[in-house]
Amino acid sequence: MAEKPDIYGVIIIGSGPAGYTAAIYAARANLSVVMLQGYQTGGQLMLTSEVENYPGFEEGIMGPEMMNKFEQQASRFGTVMVPEDVIEIDFNVRPFVVRTDSSEYRARAIIISTGASARWLDLPNEKRLQGRGVSACATCDGFFFKNKEVVVIGGGDTAMEEASFLTRYANHVTIIHRRDTFRASKIMQERVHKNPKISVLMDSDVIDVLGEDAVTGVRLRNTHTGAETTLPTQGVFLAIGHQPNTLLFKGIIHMDHAGYIVPVKHTMTNIPGVFAAGDVTDHRYRQAITAAGDGCRAAIDLERWLESQGEDVGIENWN
Numbered sequence: 001m002a003e004k005p006d007i008y009g010v011i012i013i014g015s016g017p018a019g020y021t022a023a024i025y026a027a028r029a030n031l032s033v034v035m036l037q038g039y040q041t042g043g044q045l046m047l048t049s050e051v052e053n054y055p056g057f058e059e060g061i062m063g064p065e066m067m068n069k070f071e072q073q074a075s076r077f078g079t080v081m082v083p084e085d086v087i088e089i090d091f092n093v094r095p096f097v098v099r100t101d102s103s104e105y106r107a108r109a110i111i112i113s114t115g116a117s118a119r120w121l122d123l124p125n126e127k128r129l130q131g132r133g134v135s136a137c138a139t140c141d142g143f144f145f146k147n148k149e150v151v152v153i154g155g156g157d158t159a160m161e162e163a164s165f166l167t168r169y170a171n172h173v174t175i176i177h178r179r180d181t182f183r184a185s186k187i188m189q190e191r192v193h194k195n196p197k198i199s200v201l202m203d204s205d206v207i208d209v210l211g212e213d214a215v216t217g218v219r220l221r222n223t224h225t226g227a228e229t230t231l232p233t234q235g236v237f238l239a240i241g242h243q244p245n246t247l248l249f250k251g252i253i254h255m256d257h258a259g260y261i262v263p264v265k266h267t268m269t270n271i272p273g274v275f276a277a278g279d280v281t282d283h284r285y286r287q288a289i290t291a292a293g294d295g296c297r298a299a300i301d302l303e304r305w306l307e308s309q310g311e312d313v314g315i316e317n318w319n
Helices: 017-028 043-047 063-076 138-145 157-166 186-194 288-308
Strands: 008-013 033-036 080-082 086-090 096-100 104-112 116-118 149-153 172-176 198-201 204-210 217-222 228-232 235-238 242-244 274-276
Touching: 008 017, 008 096, 008 288, 017 033, 017 043, 017 063, 017 104, 017 288, 033 104, 043 063, 043 116, 063 080, 104 288, 138 157, 138 235, 149 157, 157 172, 157 186, 186 198, 274 288
Parallel strands: 008 033, 008 104, 033 080, 104 274, 149 172, 149 235, 172 198
Antiparallel strands: 086 096, 096 104, 116 242, 204 217, 217 228
């Protein structure tokens, strides 16, 4: 391959299912594509053990392996991969200018697919046991806890939904909340209280997760008395929310109150030529397959937008 072009057709920021799918579609449309993957490539699936609900993998696939396949497929069609974080974007110039720690890239269009990160409690053993019983996605991992005892940490609608979902697999679910009242809607609370497979433990802080190679329990502290106890469990699901990775775009790209990007037309943001896809725009589903679908939509929207602008950014002159 020759030297990189002075101006790419598209810069894709982020490297989860949305970003890789967008890269596949854009590169196959003969656009010059560079993906700024970030230093932590692959998104949240890199923290997932086995993925069994993505079509085409009938025996399941490990999250990191799946992301590696996504990357290889995008690379096959000519996407340039750069494993660096974006530190600055100039949206006021055309072409757009995107800077990393070591270089500068220009492109006619941008797809933002930086995803969202689950909020964690920063407990001593929390990260060590991720994928070994600690999860932030019941929909993704609930199946692996058939006939087991699990806990859900949180007090909002998400916690109630996760707990209800987990009763399909687990023997019993305990919701642990640090306050004496839930933030969840009344209808969600009622649903939980009526479910015989769910119990509630209020006024309790989880101060650590226990276990060597797998979760065996959680350490709790009563928020009133300070007394510490151990609750045996085989699974810990955090449901304390997600944080979209949009700080870099704050005050520039339109977002909702929680920081999720709100497109103004299909996948295009308030800045013409800037598109958004995946969990960075999605606070409801947060699944690999919906993110991938968003990436497809964004790439098609981008291609049509470039055509409407009379842009010619194909790769025929540099590959």
